[in-house]
Amino acid sequence: MKNRIYIVLAILALTFNTAFSQEDGKVNASVDKEYNNLKYKEAIRELSKLVKDGNNSPEVLAKLANAYYFNVEMEEAAKWYGELLAQDTAIDFEYYYRYAMALKAAGKYEDANKYLKKFAVLKPNDSRSKKYLESPDYLTTIDKISGDFVIENLEFNSRFSDFGTSFYKDGIVFASSRGDGRLYKWNEQPFLDLFYAANDTLEPKRFSEKINTKFHESSTTFTNDGKTIYFTRNNYINGKKRKSSDKVVGLKIYKATLNDKGEWTNVESMPFNNDEYNVAHPALSLDNKKLYFASDMPGTKGKSDLFVVDILENGEYGEPKNLGEEINTEGRENFPYISNNGTLYFSSDGHPGLGGLDVFYANLEGNRKTVANLGKPINSSRDDFEFIIDEFTNLGYLTSNRYNGKGDDDIYKFQRQVCNQLIAGTVVDKNTNQVIPDATVIVYNSENKEVYRFNSDQNGAFSYNSDCKKGTYKAVASKEGYEPEELKYSIDPEIKLDLALKLNLTPEKRAAEVGTDLFVLLDLNPIYFDFDKSYIRPDAQVELQKVINYLNEYPSVSIDVQSHTDSRGRDAYNKSLSQRRNTSTKNWIIEKGKISKSRISGRGYGETQLVNRCSNGVKCSEEEHQQNRRSMFIVTKN
Structure with missing residues (x-):
């Protein structure tokens, strides 16, 4: 997995805000250079020496944990994230999520869920938090839908990274670092090339010397006639490489065509590529009129999102469109694939899963895109991605770095066990007989356990293939x-x-x-405090009484009270002041409303979560500063 050139990780490693002060233990310049240049193997060696010598500062621990995380050594990453979180220091909330992902990779789901819950409380508006709180028993749900696939590790997998299959002719094209070229400093393995395997037993051959270069190539898709290929490569064409303003050689999608001699020619860069962001992992629609891909371009919701662009009749391309928040999260969405029945498959670490990247699927038709996990054994506690399938033969391929593999990433072949018993129906209005679209339909077995869940389409219709198990449903x-x-x-x-x-x-x-701010829902007036004071003023009491009324009306609701200041004044003082005000606010609600303490959580954030540009030293109007002096009442349980 370490060589699969993830979207955004290179950029993320450089820009992740650790929120550590300059007074924290410093990392020497040479280690910083290795880390910032993505030489993680070297950085791990040097950072480990610093820890051994007694430097366990937050900065050192964070970089050591990140280096292991980016190099996909999750057990070690979990160890050092644990050390970091054990220290009493302000850190970016994203570390809670990474720690949870690392714990999942080690199979420690109970511990992972504790930190997912903490992350959800700290970042209630994050879609990953909402998805977790909506389905905290996601592991049980995944177990219910598991077991429809039989998988096997392919013989030709190497001790290096082999991943990213696509159907081509009667075989598959995939990426591998099994070559003998120069080493990639990220993981000290050769750069990726494309290979072709005519079947599962023959030794793979290099796909095309016209396409393979001294840099990375991976993730291909072919037009229906097999004469056009879209593929991922580092920012390198015509013998020249280009870097971003941050000195990073990113990823781009390229296109090539097959000539009469059977050679791939006319390699060209897609017009929506850019030196400043990554574009990768192409996938064509059934009619070859749309190209799906992953990117961290402007407008991306998370670390990387899925996008689609129209391929016009004149050979040009439309404007890329984000697939939207139903598909994309604040995490990573990568490796899209459109099967021959039009289903979108993709990998994500933002939707609830078993650990790392899980494979999900969604129907792109209709106004609402419902995302579902494919379950075990397709998914594991590690990274599972580049899922492709022929829906007619139910045969396909998957890449995973799960335990007991042959290399960093291995390609697995699978057969889906599908019953041909079609169950279909419609949902209509009982009085008017009009169809009801987007109705939820849940199927329970004779043990009253949920076995299927889906939504009716725009015609009120739904259908699914039953597992043919006898019994009453x-x-x-x-x-x-x-x-x-x-x-x-x-x-x-x-x-x-x-x-x-x-x-x-x-x-x-x-x-x-869950995630709703009662301040907005109840249309509250701002909760004001006298200057430098934390007692509840009469005008604030009126607003807080509205919160109490709501909590009494809905006794199952719990909230997280969040208190914020503007940036004026010392950071530490603002943090302390917001905490005092937060304590007063919670106590007033508990005491005056006779609300159980277990339903009220929260803390003061000072000026750490400004909603606009008005940070230290920035000249702003009083109205702009007021936007940051706010109280929030986030629903954490409904």
């Missing part, structure tokens, strides 16, 4: 504003489920979603 359809409807059935040669929902004229009141 129950389908339950629901949608906000309607009364749920259930229908029991058994597996028969032909099954048609018609679910009719009755409009609920007095729908049950529901508490706000």
Whole structure:
């Protein structure tokens, strides 16, 4: 896995805000240079020496943990993130998430979930936090959908990194560092080249000397006629490499065509490439009119997002479009693939999974894209990615660095065990017989365990392939504003489920979603304090009473109170002042509203989470400073 040239990690390593002061233990200039130049093997050796010599400053521990994390040595990364978090120092909240991912890779899910919960409380508006809080029992859900695949490690995998398959002719094209070229300083292995394997047993051959260079090539996709290839390469073409303003040789997507002699020619860079950001991992739509890819370009939600661009009839390209927040998270979304039934498969560490990158799928049709985990054994506690499948033969390939492999990354072949029993139905309004789109349909088995979950399409229709296990099943359809409807059935040669929902004229009141700020929901006036004071003023009491009223109306709701200051004044003093005000606010709600302490959490953040440009030394208006002097009441449980 260490050589797969992840999107954004190179940039992330340089720009991640550690929030450590200059007075913390320093790293010498030579180690900083190795670290910033992504020479992680060398950086690990030097940073380990510093720790051995007694330098366990937050900066040293953070860089050592990051170096292991980026080099995908997760057990060591977990060890040093643990040491870092054990210190009483301000750190970026992202470290909690990384620590949780490293713990998952080691199979320590209980510990990982503790830190995911802490991360969710500290960053409640992060989509990863919301997804975790919406499904804290995600492991149970994944177990329920697991077991439909049989996988095997391919014979031709090497001790190096082999990954990223795509179907080509009767075989596969993939990337590998098994060559004898110069070493990549990130992990001290050869640079990646493309190889072709005609079948699973023959020795792979280099794909094309016209495409392979002294830099990285990986992640290919081919047009239906096999005459055009899109592939990922470092920013290198016509014998010249280019760097970003940060001196990083990034990733770009290139295109080449096959001539009459069977040679790949006319290598060209895509017009949406840019020296300042990465574009990689191309995937074509079924009709070859759209190109999907991963990037950290402006407009990206997380570390890397999935995008799509139209391929126009004249051979030009439209403007790249982000696939949206249903697909993309603040984490990494990479390696898209469009199967021959139009399903999008991709890898992510932002959606709830088993650890590292997990493989997910989504239907791109309709207004709502529901993302689902593929379950075990496709996914593991390590990184699982570059999933491709022929939906007609149910045969495909997967890359993983799971335990007991042959190399850093191995390619696995799999066969999906699918029953051909089609279950279909519609959801309609019971009174008008009009179709109801986007209704949730959940199927339970005879043990009342959930086995399928999906949404009706724009025509109110839904369908799925049953596992053909005998027994009685129950389908339950629901949608906000309607009364749920259930229908029991058994597996028969032909099954048609018609679910009719009755409009609920007095729908049950529901508490706000997890992550909602009650300040916004209840339209509160600003919570003011007298200068340099932390007692609750009468005008603030009026607003806090509204919060108490809401908590009494919804006794299952818990909130996290967050108090912030503007940047004026010393940082440490602002932190202390916001903490005192936060304590006063929580105590007033608890005492005056007789609210259980277990339902109220929170702390003061001082000026560490400004919402605008008004940081230290920046001249701003009073109105701009006021935006930062705010109280937030984030729903953590509903």
